[in-house]
Amino acid sequence: MTAPYLAAEELTVAVGGRDVIAGVSLTASRGQLIALVGPNGAGKTTLLRALAGLLPSRGGLTVGGEAVTSLAPRERAKRFAYLPQGHVVHWPLPVRDVVALGRYPHGAVDPARLSRGDAEAVARAMRIADLDALADRPVTELSGGEKSRVALARMLAVEAPVVLADEPVASLDPYYQLEVLGLLQRTARAGALVVVVTHDLGLAARFADRVLVLAAGRLVIDGTPEEALGEDPLAEVFRITAWRGGAADQPVVVPWSAV
Numbered sequence: 001m002t003a004p005y006l007a008a009e010e011l012t013v014a015v016g017g018r019d020v021i022a023g024v025s026l027t028a029s030r031g032q033l034i035a036l037v038g039p040n041g042a043g044k045t046t047l048l049r050a051l052a053g054l055l056p057s058r059g060g061l062t063v064g065g066e067a068v069t070s071l072a073p074r075e076r077a078k079r080f081a082y083l084p085q086g087h088v089v090h091w092p093l094p095v096r097d098v099v100a101l102g103r104y105p106h107g108a109v110d111p112a113r114l115s116r117g118d119a120e121a122v123a124r125a126m127r128i129a130d131l132d133a134l135a136d137r138p139v140t141e142l143s144g145g146e147k148s149r150v151a152l153a154r155m156l157a158v159e160a161p162v163v164l165a166d167e168p169v170a171s172l173d174p175y176y177q178l179e180v181l182g183l184l185q186r187t188a189r190a191g192a193l194v195v196v197v198t199h200d201l202g203l204a205a206r207f208a209d210r211v212l213v214l215a216a217g218r219l220v221i222d223g224t225p226e227e228a229l230g231e232d233p234l235a236e237v238f239r240i241t242a243w244r245g246g247a248a249d250q251p252v253v254v255p256w257s258a259v
């Protein structure tokens with residue numbers, strides 16, 4: 001196992017006067033795809049934002065051995081690529097220019113005048129997200145799923161060591177759900193630490209190396225998909241039963257009934 005790249009020690013996040021995240025400790029290495037799961041309101045988005053230094057927190061938080069709070073905003077934006085939930089762009093910019101916004105932390109302020117390195121990163125992200133055919137279309141005219149892929153490509157264009165994606169497949173059809181999880185898995189295999197928030201326990205089981213289960217702001221399970229999505233955690237945390245099996249050496253979890 002490679003050395004931890006991201007470390008949180010007793011991380012606590014207060015929102016609206018109460019601790020929404022309470023004493024979360026974890027370490028994570030580059031090369032891993034981690035699924036962050038939990039019921040509605042458990043604190044997944046809050047934890048993801050806090051890990052990127054987008055929310056003030058108490059406790060320890062380091063990235064690459066440095067305190068996240070010690071990093072200048074631009075340096076933080078280079079270390080953490082963050083895909084917010086339900087991301088929308090309201091300006092009718094061409095898809096390619098929206099993806100180029102991902103190079104802003106690297107100093108690219110004008111999509112029409114990208115350096116060669118920035119242009120190559122944008123082209124890589126567009127290709128990975130299967131957007132070449134949409135490159136010149138105004139982003140406002142795309143379908144919800146197409147917009148999601150643009151947001152994903154913008155995030156990938158950062159080429160950051162840590163990728164934090166909040167429900168990246170929520171509005172995608174099954175083909176692109178599998179494609180996007182597959183590409184995030186390849187991004188992890190290429191050396192990034194990828195954390196994905198999802199309600200799709202089947203995709204979490206199928207693609208994640210490790211699953212973090214959050215309940216009422218606490219990290220209650222940190223384990224393999226088999227451990228984290230076993231019968232007891234599903235009943236106690238998610239209040240469901242599931243059909244569990246395996247295919248091609250991968251765990252299969254199909255939510256079955258509410259308990």
Ligand SMILES: Nc1ncnc2c1ncn2[C@@H]1O[C@H](COP(=O)(O)OP(=O)(O)OP(=O)(O)O)[C@@H](O)[C@H]1O
Pocket residue numbers: 015016020038039040041042043044045046047
């Ligand atoms: N700005 C805010 N002010 C007050 N409370 C907030 C704020 N943002 C989040 N919360 C509360 O913090 C808790 C965790 O919210 P969060 O969005 O992190 O949960 P989540 O696990 O991502 O939920 P979901 O699965 O529904 O997206 C919720 O109870 C929510 O009401």
